[in-house]
Amino acid sequence: MSDPSPQTPDRPASPKAHQPSAAPPVVDREDFERALAQQVVLDKEVTRAGDRAAAARRRLPMVEVPDYEFAGEEGPVHLSELFGDRYLLLVQNVMFGPDWDEGCPSCTWAVDNLPTQGGRLGEEGIAFAMISQAPIEKLRAWRLHRGWPHTWVSSAGTTYHDDWGWTLRGEDGGYSGPIPGYSYYLLREGRVFLTYATTARGTEAILPIAQIMDRTVYGRQQDWEDSPEGWPQHPTYG
Template identity: 30%
Template sequence: MTKHITGTREEWLAARLALLKEEKELTRRSDEVARRRQELPWVRVDKEYRFETDEGNASLADLFRGRSQALVYHFMFGPNYTAGCPSCSAIADGFNGSVIHLANHDVMLWAVSRAPLAKLQEYKRRMGWTFPWASSLSSDFNFDFNVSFTQEQQRDGVFEYNYRRGGHAGRLDATPSPPGIVRAAASVGTDAPTYLREHPGMSAFAIEDDVVYHTYSTYARGLDGLWGMYQWLDRAPKGRNEEFGGNWWRHQDEYDKR
């Protein structure tokens, strides 16, 4: 017997109509937030960043590939990882289908990580991905956009993540590390401190008259809207059900190895 509240069809419909009103309010609020996001001032990017791509060495401007907008997913795949972060991988599983539509809407979508290009290419083959993925190993790109940290920064807590000084990463750099972090680190072939020197995020850029501008970045829970699975789970009877195991996302080919 279910422990969840039950009721008649009439009771369900009354509750559903009340919820529908709140959902519509949320949609309108989301539209307003999107408008304000697009009204943020643009910041000129004067620093020269270099990336390694499948087509060779590239600048940030090169990543636009003729479009006027570029979206970068800061994918957690550090130089010492043997695989991509399982949570980032779960998000990226939805990129292949989006890339073509975005490209034809004047937007290039990239993943960028600090792992060497050869590692990224090998992992793409394993996952069956075709979206563009660049290595920023030879530049300060990840550090400047607050998704990678040095060992010294991690130890001293002198860094910024999610617009907080010594924020999210510092809290997770506890000893011992939470079991979910230990499992995630093991799944990418490293230890928890090394794993946590990379963090997820996304950044948006525009280019006009050959000048690149940074327009937006978001981190942590700000990425929830990019998780296709979360949007489905939020509508499932038990929601995200995160008590299922904590940090329970797996690489797509490893769910049957639990």
């Protein structure tokens, strides 16, 4: 039986739907150009710092990873098979615990940020897949609900999440459960190697909507941001 048509998820009204009353001071064109030039200097510093980090990233060593057998929608899938006919693989480790009925809202938002033209990654020799701990039946249901075309496999029954730190085992009342992030792999002579991984705010580099919001006058409108007095700010995970 073929998959049903993807559903359009219900979206609650955004707290950012209405224009805030606060706004920057109005200046003439000359003053604006002067202020913008100063900002460009800061932006270039960020770009150059990013270039240095990328150069260091290309010089990292790599470590071999077991060829885990995951559960896919059509049956067992080895990690090496997620590459398809490519030699690079980006894995999004999506927070979806075994007993959850829905994916993490933040991870879901991150998947929604992925390029609509996924084939562009393939042109660069990069495959993409998602891995979570929930049973494959739950992952398939959530994928269809969101309308995602991406390959998503379940690590249930494997030690993948524990082996590579994608699940925390809280001590003294600390958080226990999966964490989000990305793993970057290289397939070489039939063997899989981990070349880079990032979590927490390191994931933001490939979230275009976050980067766009950062460049708007109000930023992300989240409560951790350093914004002018009166700027709208909402709970980050509200």
